[in-house]
Amino acid sequence: DGGITQSPKYLFRKEGQNVTLSCEQNLNHDAMYWYRQDPGQGLRLIYYSQIVNDFQKGDIAEGYSVSREKKESFPLTVTSAQKNPTAFYLCASRVRPSGNTIYFGEGSWLTVV
Amino acid sequence: AQTVTQSQPEMSVQEAETVTLSCTYDTSESNYYLFWYKQPPSRQMILVIRQEAYKQQNATENRFSVNFQKAAKSFSLKISDSQLGDTAMYFCAFLLNAGGTSYGKLTFGQGTILTVHP
Numbered sequence: 579d580g581g582i583t584q585s586p587k588y589l590f591r592k593e594g595q596n597v598t599l600s601c602e603q604n605l606n607h608d609a610m611y612w613y614r615q616d617p618g619q620g621l622r623l624i625y626y627s628q629i630v631n632d633f634q635k636g637d638i639a640e641g642y643s644v645s646r647e648k649k650e651s652f653p654l655t656v657t658s659a660q661k662n663p664t665a666f667y668l669c670a671s672r673v674r675p676s677g678n679t680i681y682f683g684e685g686s687w688l689t690v691v
Numbered sequence: 692a693q694t695v696t697q698s699q700p701e702m703s704v705q706e707a708e709t710v711t712l713s714c715t716y717d718t719s720e721s722n723y724y725l726f727w728y729k730q731p732p733s734r735q736m737i738l739v740i741r742q743e744a745y746k747q748q749n750a751t752e753n754r755f756s757v758n759f760q761k762a763a764k765s766f767s768l769k770i771s772d773s774q775l776g777d778t779a780m781y782f783c784a785f786l787l788n789a790g791g792t793s794y795g796k797l798t799f800g801q802g803t804i805l806t807v808h809p
Contacts, residue, residue, distance in 0.1 A: 678743065
């Protein structure tokens with residue numbers, strides 16, 4: 579089935595460690611996004627990528643890094659520089675240039691212990 | 692930069708009744724999309740309805756319809772015949788579709804928690 583797969587669903591991280599959240603899509607979409615959602619809050623954009631080997635910072639990029647080496651993959655690394663990483667992370671994708679629908683993965687919960 | 696504002700943190704409605712959720716946005720652009728997404732307790736983001744800015748006709752999807760006022764930069768969602776399964780967080784979102792430094796950036800409002808009571 580076509581869609582967006584995020585893994586792992588739940589992740590625990592010790593302070594000072596980097597962790598990478600995976601996002602894979604088989605929809606042949608050009609654009610991909612990473613959002614962070616805190617409890618009871620809206621979604622805030624971390625990074626987005628319009629095409630392979632290109633990405634832009636969103637509103638809260640500090641402490642995060644991404645890569646886009648393949649069209650179908652857009653992994654997010656939460657570095658130790660991110661002071662409050664505990665949150666729900668959502669990956670999304672969109673067809674370009676005419677795409678008018680954004681598809682979301684099921685999300686990943688990251689908890690710092 | 693674009694902003695999206697949802698001024699109603701929480702709303703409630705009785706089953707079978709109608710409810711309207713509000714959304715306003717700010718942009719100087721003319722080519723964009725607007726969306727309403729539903730997020731139930733499972734956290735899955737589900738597209739409810741989409742509106743293209745160049746279309747004057749309001750979008751409709753079954754029990755869901757929008758009131759799109761481009762000049763006023765308003766985009767409200769009306770849910771008719773509310774059902775218990777409509778209970779969720781609802782997000783309004785803006786997507787710039789051409790030009791500008793924010794091309795392709797999807798911006799969300801803060802969300803409205805809707806509770807449907809039996």
